[in-house]
Amino acid sequence: MNWNDLRYFLILAEEGSLSGAARRLRKEHTTVARRIEALEDALGTKLFDRLPRGWQLTLAGQNLVPVAERVEEEALSFERLAKGDEAAHGVVRISVPPVAGRVLFAPRLAQLLTAHKGLEFEVIGASNVVNLARREADIAVRMIAPHEPGLITRKLVELGVGLYAASGYVDRVREEDWEFCGYEDTTYGASKKDWVRKLMGRELPCRFRADDTESVRQFIAAGHGVGVLPRYLADGDSRLDLIRADTTGESRETAWMVVHPDMRRSPGVRLVMDALIKAADSISDEFQV
Structure with a gap:
């Protein structure tokens, strides 16, 4: 067998x-x-x-x-x-949300890979929560607080969000006709929906939902409606206008680093942990408010 x-x-x-x-x-x-x-x-x-x-x-x-x-x-x-007794070589599996991984963490991880020729990275750009005990990944970055017992967790950074629309949308469309580009019915999606409801004083009609931030951004940029996006992603997009920033932190996104205790001893995993921490420390202050 x-x-x-x-x-x-x-x-x-x-x-x-x-x-x-x-x-x-x-x-x-x-x-x-x-x-x-x-x-x-x-x-x-x-x-x-x-x-x-x-x-x-x-x-x-x-x-x-x-x-x-x-x-x-x-x-x-x-x-x-x-694996914990290995030198800093071999494959390290890293689970990170697709957009955050590409924009915030990939550059620092690429530098690490260049500096250590014996390392290999397998990046799992999935939104679902991987099982670290089963080694579906060696280390994970999550945008929701970890609840599994026995894991080592560290808060990396708190990221600001805002309500965005396509350039000129606010001038073209009456506020009472605004539509909401939302996320799937998860804790993440519900928090964004609740913040917009408080901000607007009513619930906006929602005919589009997605399970990833990039799809929501593209629909907003195409002029379908308004939606909540992280500022590190949306502020630099010339197609978008910031309607209101979440200055009170009600819908702020927290990035957590999670690792199984047995894997912390692995030199390769420790290098990745240090790289993720340094990447988080280098995120501009303007994207954290």
């Missing part, structure tokens, strides 16, 4: 669908299906029922989940401790 197949088994059990598991694993859905079938063949038992609405654990699969979790945790702990 290939013990790495246990990871496929557990993630598919959590997601309940090949597509969801494939996204988490960053593999083709056919690869996930093939690995599960190989595991079933090795064990001689069926682990999932293939249903039209998704893959559902059989009774045998349900019984094996806690056992697989214990085996996986031991294997991952072994791997993390081994």
Whole structure:
């Protein structure tokens, strides 16, 4: 039996669908299906029922989940401790939100990569929260406060936001006709929506929602409506006008650095941690208010 197949088994059990598991694993859905079938063949038992609405654990699969979790945790702990004793070389997996990673942190990380020829970076530019215990990443930057127990966290920076519209939108469109370019119904999206409601004294109609900041920026720039953007991204965009900055910090975005305790001992991870801290320290004060 290939013990790495246990990871496929557990993630598919959590997601309940090949597509969801494939996204988490960053593999083709056919690869996930093939690995599960190989595991079933090795064990001689069926682990999932293939249903039209998704893959559902059989009774045998349900019984094996806690056992697989214990085996996986031991294997991952072994791997993390081994990696912690390495020199500063090899692959470091870094999870960072796409826009913040590209604009704020990529330049500093690129300098680090140039200076250390033995290092390799795998940047996971996903908005979802990766599981550090499972080594979906070695280190993560998050725009929401971490809540998982046992992780090492550090606040990197607080970033200011503002309400923006396309240049000339305020003059062309009556305020009572403004529309809102919003985010998905998450804690992040709800906080932005609440701030605009307080600012405007009413809730703006919203016919567009996205799960990433760049899409919201493009719709605002195209003249669809108004929306909330981080100032480090929007202030330099000549297509946009700042309507109101969040000077009270009600909707300010906090960037957190998160790492598993076992990985902090890795020289490569420590270098990345230092680079992220220096990148945050160099962010202009105007983007923090």
